[in-house]
Amino acid sequence: MWxxxxxxxxxxxxxxxxxxxxxKKKIDDEYRVNMILDNLPLVVPIKRVDQDSTVYQLGFHVGLKGQYPCL
Known part of the structure; x- marks a missing residue:
């Protein structure tokens, strides 16, 4: 903790x-997971470039799409 x-x-x-x-369908459909821990919601901090501040988004995405180089 802490x-x-x-x-x-x-x-x-x-x-x-x-x-x-x-x-994969859930990721494509942008599903989000919302969790409560010790009666507090889990949040994702997002830095705002335009205002030099942070906002908090409830929950998190199940997964994210990305591009990866072929090896």
Whole structure:
């Protein structure tokens, strides 16, 4: 507690093809997860470049689309 930690793995789950397809659909549809911890909502801080301030968005995206270079 009282220590900021970002981008830590909390669990690993192996998905079968059907579940992976359903999960991908949730990412495509921009589903969000809302959590409550100790009666406080989980938020995502977003830096505002135009006003040098931070706003907080409730919950977090299930996943994000990205582009990755071919290896």
């Amino acid at each position: 220590e900021s930690q970002m981008c830590n793995v909390v669990c690993n789950v192996k998905l079968d093809a059907k579940t992976a397809k359903a999960f």
